[in-house]
Amino acid sequence: MFETPITVVGTIVTNPERRWVGDQELxxxxxxxxxxxxxxxxxxxxxxxxxxxxxxxxxxxTGVGAGLGKGDSVIVVGYVYTSEYDDREGNRRSSLEIRATAVGPDLARCIVRIEQRRHPEFSSAGGEVTRSEDTDVAGGHRADADGDRVIAPDEPGLVTA
Known part of the structure; x- marks a missing residue:
């Protein structure tokens, strides 16, 4: 089977739906x-x-369901498929579907706070890099005691991912 990769930058226009299909969650x-x-x-x-x-x-x-909703700017990476069906009037129609492999907020149009801590970072010498509360992170933001970047929660467009 041929799979066509696609990346779409856009906006979520419907309320996301979470449901079970057999034994898998969608x-x-x-x-x-x-x-x-x-x-x-x-x-x-x-x-x-x-x-x-x-x-x-x-x-x-889990990740997409916890952090994204209608109106959010996203970048979707996945494989594109078309589905054919008959509408209520009996006309043959087709729709474009993407089976996502990665979904994230579009950082050009919003600000994000990363909730899950990354794996420990290592320097080129092989030693673990530690951060204190006073460590300056890119963009002038500070890191908390766990080393996570902190963005002021009152900034416009904040999305928690």
Whole structure:
């Protein structure tokens, strides 16, 4: 079977749905990706829109379900499929579906706080790197005692992932 990889940058446009399919949990939502282009006079005009259903399985269910919802800006990586079906009037239709392998917030359009601590970091000499509360992290943010980056919770666009 041929699988076509795809990356979509867009916005979640439906309330995500979490359900069981057999013995596996599924987290499902629709994403819209809109394009625009600059006209000859320098203004922007809307282009085409892509709508796709995103299906998250396995370990993605927990992370995506805990941190993302309708209106959030996301980047979805996965494999694209089309599904054909008959609508209520009996017309043959098709829809675009993505079986996600990775989903995350679009950091160009929001601010994120990472809740789960990463594995210990190691320096090039092989020793463990430790951080104190006063350690400065990229972007002028501070790290807490566990070494996690801390972003002020009152900043606009905060998404907890």
């Amino acid at each position: 987290f499902k939502f629709r994403v819209a990706s809109n394009s625009r282009r600059r006209t000859a006079d320098g203004t922007w005009e809307p282009g085409n829109s892509l709508y796709a259903t995103v299906n998250c399985w396995g370990r993605l269910v």
